[in-house]
Amino acid sequence: VEWLDFPLWQSTSNEQFVIDRVKARADLVALAHPGTRDAYSRDNLQHLTGYDLLEIVNGPFLMEAPWDDALSTGHLVWALANDDTHDLDDPRRSAVAWNMIDALTTSTADIVDALKAGRTYAMMRTDEDPTVVDAVVPGVTFDGDTLVVSAREPSTFLFIGQNGAVRASVQSTTRAAYRFTSGDTYIRTVVRSARTATFVNPVIRYDGVRPLLLAASVDDASTWALRGGYLLAGGAALLAVFKRRRSREPARAPMRPVLPDAGRERAS
Numbered sequence: 001v002e003w004l005d006f007p008l009w010q011s012t013s014n015e016q017f018v019i020d021r022v023k024a025r026a027d028l029v030a031l032a033h034p035g036t037r038d039a040y041s042r043d044n045l046q047h048l049t050g051y052d053l054l055e056i057v058n059g060p061f062l063m064e065a066p067w068d069d070a071l072s073t074g075h076l077v078w079a080l081a082n083d084d085t086h087d088l089d090d091p092r093r094s095a096v097a098w099n100m101i102d103a104l105t106t107s108t109a110d111i112v113d114a115l116k117a118g119r120t121y122a123m124m125r126t127d128e129d130p131t132v133v134d135a136v137v138p139g140v141t142f143d144g145d146t147l148v149v150s151a152r153e154p155s156t157f158l159f160i161g162q163n164g165a166v167r168a169s170v171q172s173t174t175r176a177a178y179r180f181t182s183g184d185t186y187i188r189t190v191v192r193s194a195r196t197a198t199f200v201n202p203v204i205r206y207d208g209v210r211p212l213l214l215a216a217s218v219d220d221a222s223t224w225a226l227r228g229g230y231l232l233a234g235g236a237a238l239l240a241v242f243k244r245r246r247s248r249e250p251a252r253a254p255m256r257p258v259l260p261d262a263g264r265e266r267a268s
Contacts (some may be wrong), residue, residue, distance in 0.1 A: 001025075008128055009130045012044050013223075016216050019050045027112045028052045035063035045069040049216045050168055052116055057081035057097040062198075064190075067265060068164035069200055071186050076211050078115065079188075079199045081122035096125045123197040126192070133195045138187075140200060147203050149189045150175040158190040180205070 002022045006014045023029050030053035034040040040048070045066050054077045056067050070077050085093035102119035103110040114120060127135050139150040149157055157176035159168040163186050170176035178187055180203075188202035204211060 012047050015040070015044060016048055016050070019048060023050050025027075027108075029054060029117055032082070033058045033061075033063065033084070034066040036061075040066060040246060042069045045075070047216065049214045051077060053078050053080040055080045055082055057074075057122055058084050059093045059096055060124075060170055062124065064195075065164060067188075068160070071188070071204075072163050073242040074185075074212065074214055076202075076204060076213065078120060078201050079122035081199070083211075090125060091128070091130045095130075098123050098135075100135055119199040120201065124197045124199075125195060126197050127195050129195065135196065138189070138191050138198055138200060142203055145180040147180070147187055147189070148175065148177045149191065149200065151198075152192060153193055155191050155193040158192070159187050160190065161185070161187050165169040208229050 002018070002025060004021055010018075019029060029051040031040060031051050031248045032055045034045065034054060036058070042065075046069055046103075048070075053065050054070060056063050056079045059082075067077070067079060081097035081099050082099050083093055083095065088094055100121040100123060101111055101114050103114040121137060123135055127133075129268065137152075143147045147159070151157075151174050154172050154174055157168075157170045157173070158166055159176075159178040167184070167187065168176075168178050178189075180187065184205065186202040186204040189200040191198040191200065206212060
């Protein structure tokens with residue numbers, strides 16, 4: 001648990017500061033329901049770094065645009081699905097979103113490793129039928145410059161790339177292929193079957209050694225300039241309040257001696 005937080009209307013830098021604090025204590029960092037109540041703007045997701053997962057399915061609600069905002073600016077993050085139910089009797093919020101994780105075992109370490117590597121699918125039930133639904137887990141291969149995705153039942157395949165553009169769509173088939181072009185930076189696949197939608201993590205373009213992981217850095221000059229500005233503004237406000245109070249104080253009449261000067265001399 002990280003108790004430090006900021007008030008409402010956080011800046012992108014405030015949000016990055018919190019992510020960094022959480023990252024220092026957690027194995028994984030996920031941004032939850034990024035599109036709800038403008039939690040994370042498009043500009044936020046284009047600049048924030050240090051998180052591993054992004055929730056794109058929240059119960060019956062789908063939020064793909066924030067994922068493409070991050071991916072399109074080189075931020076490699078993986079999809080996450082979650083019921084986020086607050087009422088187990090509500091069929092619209094129970095067993096409607098989940099993750100298929102390719103972990104070696106059910107140990108915490110293996111599950112964390114699989115999530116970090118993106119060896120997962122995010123899944124969403126798309127009908128109102130409360131009965132158990134079989135997960136249509138696709139097969140994914142990449143050969144040369146061609147991505148091939150397959151499913152066990154006839155489905156619609158959407159290949160989505162830079163800025164969330166649908167690069168190709170193939171319907172009513174169990175297998176679809178997409179050939180990377182020179183302009184593709186990433187391609188992610190959505191497989192829509194009769195009862196589910198499966199969100200396959202992206203295949204990305206990189207140098208063949210390791211994917212580039214972006215990391216935000218502290219702008220010391222701007223940070224201290226901003227803090228100095230706050231201090232000056234605070235000092236000016238206090239000075240203005242002090243001057244206003246002084247100007248409102250009633251003028252005091254000069255003290256008059258009890259005896260005339262001559263009488264005071266005689267008394268001495």
